[in-house]
């Protein structure tokens with residue numbers, strides 16, 4: 001269980017940071033050929049969130065919060081895969097900011113769930 005939590009945390013962190021860095025490059029007009037890689041990393045981020053949700057259900061820990069993480073893990077790719085068609089034109093920056101905020105929130109929510117699972121795991125070991 002501990003290894004599964006660590007693996008999910010690493011996947012969440014590595015994919016999240018890489019997504020953010022690539023996103024900043026895109027925003028400044030660079031490396032647009034790497035959008036498919038960005039989308040693949042997005043799928044890994046979602047996978048890491050699902051792993052955390054599965055661990056949470058298995059350990060019967062923070063299950064309400066895990067439901068929020070699961071819902072958010074669906075919003076991230078839904079927005080990511082449709083965002084190029086949303087508000088094309090001068091208002092598109094709002095979608096870009098929304099995409100960034102939804103992505104950062106996904107990293108934050110996944111991180112909080114991982115912390116709660118780690119804390120519960122430590123309590124279980126002490127008991």
Ligand code: HEM
Pocket residue numbers: 016019020022023024026027035038039041042043045046076077080081083084095096097099100102103104106107
């Ligand atoms: C499944 C998840 C994701 C998908 C499918 C996805 C998809 C995309 C696509 C297609 C673009 C290019 C849009 C354009 O050229 O107009 C983009 C840009 C960007 N992405 Fe993502 N993304 C995902 C997750 C994330 C996450 C988690 C973050 C941040 C932590 C992020 C940050 C950005 C940023 C800053 C940009 C540049 C600004 C923009 O065009 O919105 N993305 N993403």
